[in-house]
Amino acid sequence: MSHTETEIPTPKTNPTQEPEVLKAERSNLGMLRPDHNKSVIIDWLTTVDHKKIGIMYGAIALFFLLVGGLEALIIRTQLAVPENDLISAQRYNQLFTMHGTTMIFLAVMPLNAAFFNFLVPLQIGARDVAFPRINSLSLWTFVAGAIVINFGWLLQALEVMGLFEAKGATAGMTDLVPAGGWFGYAPLTSTDFSGAGTDFWIMGLQILGIASLSASMNFIVTIINMRAPGMKMMRLPVFTWMTLVTSLLIVFAFPAITVALGQLMFDRVWNTNFFNVAGGGQPILWQHLFWIFGHPEVYILVLPAMGMISEVLPTFSKKPLFGYSIVVFSGAVIGFLGFAVWSHHMFTTGLGKVATAAFSLLTMAIAVPTGVKIFNWVGTLWGGRVRFSAPMIFALGFVWMFMMGGFSGIMHAAAPADAQQQDSYFVIAHFHYVIMGGIFLALVSGIYYWMPKVFGKMWVGNLSTWVAVLVVVGLNVTFFPMHFLGLLGMPRRTHTYLEGFGWETYNMVCTIGAYVLAVGILLLLVDMVRCIRKGTPAGNDPWNARTLEWSTTSPPQAYNFAKTPVIPARDALWEHKYGPENRRITYEEDHGHGVHMPSQSWMPLIASIGFIPLGLGMSMMQAGVPFMGYVAIFGLVVVCVGLALWALEGPGGYHLHPEEG
Amino acid sequence: MSNTADHADSHSSLVVDNKKLLMWLFLGSDCMFFGTLISTHLIYRKLYPDSFEPTTLFSLELTSFSTFILLMSSFLMALAVSAMHKGQLKSFRRNTLGVIFFGLIFLGCQVYEFAHFVHEDLTLQTNTFGSTFYMMTGTHGVHVAIGIFWLICMYFYSHTGKMDAHESAVDVEVAGLYWHFVDIVWIVIFTAVYLVEFIPEI
Numbered sequence: 001m002s003h004t005e006t007e008i009p010t011p012k013t014n015p016t017q018e019p020e021v022l023k024a025e026r027s028n029l030g031m032l033r034p035d036h037n038k039s040v041i042i043d044w045l046t047t048v049d050h051k052k053i054g055i056m057y058g059a060i061a062l063f064f065l066l067v068g069g070l071e072a073l074i075i076r077t078q079l080a081v082p083e084n085d086l087i088s089a090q091r092y093n094q095l096f097t098m099h100g101t102t103m104i105f106l107a108v109m110p111l112n113a114a115f116f117n118f119l120v121p122l123q124i125g126a127r128d129v130a131f132p133r134i135n136s137l138s139l140w141t142f143v144a145g146a147i148v149i150n151f152g153w154l155l156q157a158l159e160v161m162g163l164f165e166a167k168g169a170t171a172g173m174t175d176l177v178p179a180g181g182w183f184g185y186a187p188l189t190s191t192d193f194s195g196a197g198t199d200f201w202i203m204g205l206q207i208l209g210i211a212s213l214s215a216s217m218n219f220i221v222t223i224i225n226m227r228a229p230g231m232k233m234m235r236l237p238v239f240t241w242m243t244l245v246t247s248l249l250i251v252f253a254f255p256a257i258t259v260a261l262g263q264l265m266f267d268r269v270w271n272t273n274f275f276n277v278a279g280g281g282q283p284i285l286w287q288h289l290f291w292i293f294g295h296p297e298v299y300i301l302v303l304p305a306m307g308m309i310s311e312v313l314p315t316f317s318k319k320p321l322f323g324y325s326i327v328v329f330s331g332a333v334i335g336f337l338g339f340a341v342w343s344h345h346m347f348t349t350g351l352g353k354v355a356t357a358a359f360s361l362l363t364m365a366i367a368v369p370t371g372v373k374i375f376n377w378v379g380t381l382w383g384g385r386v387r388f389s390a391p392m393i394f395a396l397g398f399v400w401m402f403m404m405g406g407f408s409g410i411m412h413a414a415a416p417a418d419a420q421q422q423d424s425y426f427v428i429a430h431f432h433y434v435i436m437g438g439i440f441l442a443l444v445s446g447i448y449y450w451m452p453k454v455f456g457k458m459w460v461g462n463l464s465t466w467v468a469v470l471v472v473v474g475l476n477v478t479f480f481p482m483h484f485l486g487l488l489g490m491p492r493r494t495h496t497y498l499e500g501f502g503w504e505t506y507n508m509v510c511t512i513g514a515y516v517l518a519v520g521i522l523l524l525l526v527d528m529v530r531c532i533r534k535g536t537p538a539g540n541d542p543w544n545a546r547t548l549e550w551s552t553t554s555p556p557q558a559y560n561f562a563k564t565p566v567i568p569a570r571d572a573l574w575e576h577k578y579g580p581e582n583r584r585i586t587y588e589e590d591h592g593h594g595v596h597m598p599s600q601s602w603m604p605l606i607a608s609i610g611f612i613p614l615g616l617g618m619s620m621m622q623a624g625v626p627f628m629g630y631v632a633i634f635g636l637v638v639v640c641v642g643l644a645l646w647a648l649e650g651p652g653g654y655h656l657h658p659e660e661g
Numbered sequence: 662m663s664n665t666a667d668h669a670d671s672h673s674s675l676v677v678d679n680k681k682l683l684m685w686l687f688l689g690s691d692c693m694f695f696g697t698l699i700s701t702h703l704i705y706r707k708l709y710p711d712s713f714e715p716t717t718l719f720s721l722e723l724t725s726f727s728t729f730i731l732l733m734s735s736f737l738m739a740l741a742v743s744a745m746h747k748g749q750l751k752s753f754r755r756n757t758l759g760v761i762f763f764g765l766i767f768l769g770c771q772v773y774e775f776a777h778f779v780h781e782d783l784t785l786q787t788n789t790f791g792s793t794f795y796m797m798t799g800t801h802g803v804h805v806a807i808g809i810f811w812l813i814c815m816y817f818y819s820h821t822g823k824m825d826a827h828e829s830a831v832d833v834e835v836a837g838l839y840w841h842f843v844d845i846v847w848i849v850i851f852t853a854v855y856l857v858e859f860i861p862e863i
Contacts, residue, residue, distance in 0.1 A: 130679045217686040221679050251686055255694035272785045272792035280709055280789045289697060
């Protein structure tokens, strides 16, 4: 912490004084804008500040991480001993479906989005994202989608309590929670085999898709257009680069699932023939469309994690990232190749030799840029002055655990081997090593690294060591035996198993590991709460870091940078601190007109709330609940009114005049 | 820069305006969207070549006419954008009304076509051809309808006196990008779904 004596201008004025000086203005519609509101709740509901939006994304994602984790624990408890009858087969199906859906769409993606939101504008020296109100829409639409997709659980709970029953007008409301697996293979999702849960799943995912697409387009525009002067593309921090690649993947991959879900909805509501075998529909079409989205989705999850690691390792090795350009290039190649490997999820469907061979080769090819990244991370460590601070421990854990997931991935890439492993616990082991061992550890590393910037508080004590030990031991004890279970032939998605296959011990070990992992994650949350409540002031740059976000205050002011920084080099802050004179960060004069701030707005929230009746109405309309069509139309009207008022109220904005120190 | 110097979000590193770049990204995404719909249609068409004979149903004259109308609406859209850039509000309004009118003719043709097909017993439920055809062309129709609604809003907005030459020119251009894209998608659909059906014995 001895390196913060830099000449970076930090605002000296008390930020709490400013809102009292400024008064809310009227929008073009004559309504009072919710700016400078004294109510904290209104301030957060209407905020367009990327930092507050990022914090909300993070909080909601952590909540759903716990929900998904609880679902996983129930699954593991059920499987602890053979022929267990803790939960029914149907409930088991619901749990693994919602565990997967929750973890991917409601925990990992929004947790990534939390980092995108908070960090990207800070890392590129921008005041905010390009479209602050669209950013707010993305957040609240994500919340609406999460509510719709989990609505079945609420009904299920009411049913268990005896407050809801599927009879009379709601006779069609059976099978309330999605139970078709997170990839919802046709024809399992047809009306013949599944009920209302699938409709909630379809509409929930559609709404989440809108949230992801609008957020991604916003980030691409931000990264391309909003960079501070001198922040050339090849000077961008790697995390920002990976945000860009991830966002492009979302923009081009999500339409496939949007169409697939639309076709499925048509099949269910209007009896069309897309996946309806009796009418000539081909269930395999669903698999293709789903995985054309689904495989890029894997990289949508992992590339931001790789970006975080590429920030943490150089900071704690006191070295620049080894081979910056090739790391960036590899990330882009992974993103590009990610679109060309979807059929490796379908090797056993009988695609034909040529297609299988091609997809097999392409899948192996994608290991090359991934390997390049791993070697570059190791190269970064090599000869560096390594500090084993909390973020670094988790980052090193990521490199190791992610490689384990990668190795079993290579095994799947070989089609003959995959034919043996398909739908067995080996697959579960593989992708949990990638997601838990890889992405989750990177996210924890990111949390430990950037929390001092987010809240301005430094971590207390060394609870992080315990978190690291429990999480890493827990995930290995949970998932490593699953390799053996898979090779011993235990199929995934079975709610119980018989004695005598040699699966008993492994399953018991997995379950114990899951609880160890759960304790580790709870400790992480305890540590975060301790940090926020008892942490000591972090200062601008507690880690002696390299990138631009550490040059501003912790937590950053609403306007991020009092003056626009001019970036002379990559690793801007590091060069500023230790580089030659001509690589110092300089600041543009603002000639007295201050920092232009966007006005807050109710409209994104209103438009997003409309998605809830729209989604629920459409879902329950399929089950034949009366008046649901009108509810859906009402929701659509709310969305449209919100958007129309949004267009008419005008962007507004006001100026802040932070005084320089 | 001088126009927007008081906006901190204007230090663009590229010349493409934020709104325009957002629209380009949306159109890229929409490409994949229509690509998926059109390929679904073509795959099922190839899979079941004999289940349905569209040439008995399609009216090439009507669809050519509506395609031509949509193309001409794009021409008017380009004129409207150009007028807005020059600050000629009256010309902008005249051309926008033309686009709206032509768009409505196109939608009318589509409604007529759908009604005719349903009358001839091709519905969403009939077979895979019906499902994919209606979903694909219907989605395109919804895109056209949204475009028309957008332009109607702009037409009325131009009467409020709040349109300023610089910002509104970009807004109109963004609407124009959308309109041209919807037009191009139709040309692809017209070729791949209608015209090829009339090639004898491929």
